[in-house]
Amino acid sequence: MSAATPLLLIDGVVKRFGGLVATDHARVEVLPGEVHALIGPNGAGKTTLIHQISGALAPDGGRIVFGGVDVTRLPMHERVLRGLARSYQITSIFKRLSVLDNLALAVQARSGSSFSFWRPVRGERARHDEAAAVGARIGLGHRLDALAGTLAHGEQRQLEVGLALATRPQLMLLDEPMAGMGPDESARMVQLLRGLRDEVTLLLVEHDMDAVFKLADRISTLVAGRVIATGAVEEIRAHPEVRRAYLGDEEALP
Numbered sequence: 001m002s003a004a005t006p007l008l009l010i011d012g013v014v015k016r017f018g019g020l021v022a023t024d025h026a027r028v029e030v031l032p033g034e035v036h037a038l039i040g041p042n043g044a045g046k047t048t049l050i051h052q053i054s055g056a057l058a059p060d061g062g063r064i065v066f067g068g069v070d071v072t073r074l075p076m077h078e079r080v081l082r083g084l085a086r087s088y089q090i091t092s093i094f095k096r097l098s099v100l101d102n103l104a105l106a107v108q109a110r111s112g113s114s115f116s117f118w119r120p121v122r123g124e125r126a127r128h129d130e131a132a133a134v135g136a137r138i139g140l141g142h143r144l145d146a147l148a149g150t151l152a153h154g155e156q157r158q159l160e161v162g163l164a165l166a167t168r169p170q171l172m173l174l175d176e177p178m179a180g181m182g183p184d185e186s187a188r189m190v191q192l193l194r195g196l197r198d199e200v201t202l203l204l205v206e207h208d209m210d211a212v213f214k215l216a217d218r219i220s221t222l223v224a225g226r227v228i229a230t231g232a233v234e235e236i237r238a239h240p241e242v243r244r245a246y247l248g249d250e251e252a253l254p
Ligand SMILES: Nc1ncnc2c1ncn2[C@@H]1O[C@H](COP(=O)(O)OP(=O)(O)OP(=O)(O)O)[C@@H](O)[C@H]1O
Pocket: 017, 020, 022, 040, 041, 042, 043, 044, 045, 046, 047, 048, 049
């Protein structure tokens, strides 16, 4: 695949809820290796688009192409197997299991069949080694034995990223990874996501514009289901239509 070929192509996607067009012929190209942010005012259709990419919602029109394959009609688990992972909100964490066991389960979900060729004990050790490595990667190396339910909010969000990372995705979808975080936790998450850039392509929805501007290579702006602009950070910051969309909005662009 050449550098210019998008890893993910959202091509003319349409989604209607009754009379409301929540996704209006949206086109977004996510290039391999980039951090691509999806921004837009409340109700612009960001989450609806992410749901269609992950497979939680079926579009009414258009195509979603991942790694050159049309995945528009594929169920969610088949998209995950192809390397498209979504980091879920805290609900995906087993709070009464340790951080390490949570990660080991995610590793197992990805590698279940291949590990079955190995003797169980060896398989289990390999799984735990890999889970521990992911734990270190997400900054929870010192918390591997803690019960997930006892982690601070920011740490739980780090663990969610780890659960998605353990499936060894090519593209990770992140829906508001900084939500509910204080400045320190948010800065840690920015650090963590920056550290993943060599490993995985990221598509994130985020309201925290400071974080978006620190992290993103490119930004697509949605307004009323339409992509009104895609470009590099400075281009989007200065874009008159984007500024207009945020004017009067409580999350005005910094
Ligand atoms: N299941 C649904 N049924 C009907 N309307 C829906 C449904 N889901 C979303 N909508 C509507 O579609 C539009 C887009 O919603 P969506 O949640 O995707 O926006 P968003 O950009 O993620 O908003 P926010 O930033 O507030 O999370 C909104 O008008 C919303 O009310």
